[in-house]
Amino acid sequence: MAEAAAEKAYYRFLVLFFNCLLTFGSYFCFDIPSVLQDQFQGNLTCLNGTHPNGTEQNGTAGCVEGLGMTPEEYNLLYAIYAWTNALVVIVAGFLIDKLGNRFGVFVFSFLTVLGSSVFALGSHFKGTPYLLPLMLTGRLLFGSGNGSLTIVQNRITAFWFKGKELALAFGLTLSFSRLGSVLNFFFTQQFESHFGVQWTLWGGTFLCALGFLSAVTVSVLDRVGMKQLGLDGVIQQESKKVRVQDVRHLPLRYWLLVLTIMFFYNGVFPFVADARVKMAQVVADREHVGNRSPDDFLEDYVGLRGVFAVGCAVLTLPVFALLAFTFVPPLVSTVWLGITYSFAAASMWPSIPLVVPQATLGTAMGLATSIQMIGIGLSNVIVGRILGTKSSELKIPLWRWQQMMVFMLANTIACIVTSIGLNIVDKKQGGTLNRTTKRSLPEPLARQPGDTAPLLNEGEEEGSIN
Template identity: 25%
Template sequence: MSTPTAGSLPRPTPLQRWLVLLFISLAMFGNYYVYDSLGPVIDLMREQLDFSYQQIGWLSTAYNIAALLVLLAGGYIIDRWGTKKAITFFAIVCLIAAALTAVSARYEVILAGRFMLGLGAEPLIVAATTVLAKWFKGKELSFAFGMNLSISRLGSASADWSTGFASPLYSNWQDPLWLATGVAAISVTAAMLYWVLEKRAEGRFDLGAADATEKLDFRRMYSFSASYWYIVALCVVFYSTVFPFRTFAIDYFQQAHGLDREAAGILSSLLPLAAIFATPLFGLWVDRVGRRSMFMAIGSLVMLPLFLMVTYLPPGPGINVVIPFVGSAVIPLTLLLVMLVLGGVFSLIPAVMWPSVAYIVSGNRLGSAYALMTFCQQLGWAVVPPIVGLLNDRFLASPENPGGYAPGMWFYTGLAATGLYFSYRLWRTERGPGSHGLDSITTRSTAEAEALKQQI
């Protein structure tokens, strides 16, 4: 009795795909919460532990350095081990890292915890991305990426909201990080549930694993096309701008704009909250119309002035922002609009950028492609927080000198400006003979191609 090949098996059912999306997204929720749990305690670390802004920046960079060390091997591990084993392993690493960050007041121990988080969290993101590409390719791929990012960013928003719903914990820097350790257990539980689901589907459904995993040959493994590298460059620009900004955002709003901790947390949460709603909508839109390179260019252009607006424009009237079940705060209009637009832009780019790789790279190389993409992202991202921290320290940024935060905002703006060039180059490439169909592939065109194949 012959073993059925992947091509002869049916694709997973819609119910299976959406269960996969749910479990992967819950794993990412806990992952994002743990990462962003540092932001709300920055001022407490500076007051109670006497950390400088540059030391805080290095806590963020330690995460990136660890990710740089593990991501190249991480992609190969995912391709060789399989996603179910990789996701569970990396989720457990994140849980241990969260506990290590909270357990001691020594800077070296906290630094080690953030380093270990980078060893687990970024490969976990790569593994989750590979899972979605495998289960949703040719289906609702951009929508699935968008929903996953939305639920992940709910983890980020929840970390910001903890300044309100867990306000008694903020009498010290340590208790909020123990809360994050508890949330990290969600990632482990969801990863185990996904393991069970994939195990039951193996041999019964086509999970896109028909191609053999290529050997680890560094001279060949990362020889991707120009369009892939332009997308990687855009990834570096956007993530190395937005994520470091979020790291310092709550402290920045407190120190430079005079908001209290709860209001600053609510304002900071508007960025991921806007993305929660906008990302799946943009994903659905792109699935239907294509035009991916154009969407990336628009996102680059809109992000360019935002950091200068938050620095130099008048704050405007106070707007009462109410988030059900979380709390309310009066937020200056300018800051409110900037954070909402930045969240919208940040939702547009990943909803287009990450799924596009699945159309450029063959299935057996996706784990490696996403790992390299994330590796480059971490390389650019790693240098930003210490530089911003150094600028804040050098220009004596404080409530008495809010202008000291302006050099850091100019630095973010310079990074955003480079995105315009790379998005233009991608647009030109995809309009030429080397196009991969990023601007033409839609759910409708994919369905028509599959119908034609069946007729033949």
């Protein structure tokens, strides 16, 4: 019998290509406030003209015309996104497990388009009481879609690359998402200087709409592929068995992995959101370069995901210490952070499918994202308080930045503690995370109906692909 197209390598990489494009535009949109922080917090009007760089030729501080937000209101744009994720992604993950990937990609892609549209619309109401409520509503809708869309994206990737190039596929997916961030950091400021804040935000909405078209394509490919593999009906039947109460059977190493992810991202996301634009550009650039295939091939063939998690946390420790207590140029620390982040992302998130079964991966990813976003949301609020809340004044005292770095340092120390605990528990339970992924599998694992089993009952060994 001829081999079905879905069983060939080119088909799964075709699925991966369009799957990668799902979040390209939404990640571009997500980081626009970071690049346009000066404009978001700038004055409503400038009597002596607008100075986008915040300086005049004589070196004195100039006026930046913008939306007039305070630092607290600005950080609230990121906090509301994080809190929305924290609430929505748990339900979204469960619904994806129950109703399937195709339901998820349509609904959540549409929410990113709707949210980014409302966010852009809100910018037209600067100087009115409607500005902040509209923009927060837009971020709420956008967060409902983007965080949940990432879960669908990871679930599709895990299914098509289970037992194969799993870390590579996760890394490429993340790279395409971060490519949106990179292009945002490179081009958004220039685009805004020519067309203004409002049209810049509508441009981000357009990219989200292109992501919706990718969602349609990947949905068709996923449907056709599953039918050719004879698994479409099986997965639907097994998904009906997924129950909310099965969450209590998630293993201890899953929870330690989730806490490790949360504490690590508590340092990275608020830093990128609030750091000066030039510093953020360096971080984003290293994320894109670092998340390409070398890291991911290393994870696929060497394994040692738990060890990499500890190593990344330990190596991140000096980043915020240098920024807080020394006069080392910030460029050094930001490049350093980009490198450690790229390895952390390639080791932490792909570890989740190794410790939970395929059928409940959406629920597990949703819960992990929820806890991550709760941490990031609280961190953004705390950082907003630290940096000042009383005016939209762009000048922030140096001692406030130092306190922010100390807060990041504390999160990194907590990440080290949880990642060490993760390795200890994993070793006692078979060492799945640190096993050499490729070489421990004599043949690529076929996608069996058993892969779709619900969460295991108490007393059974945790699911893994090894």
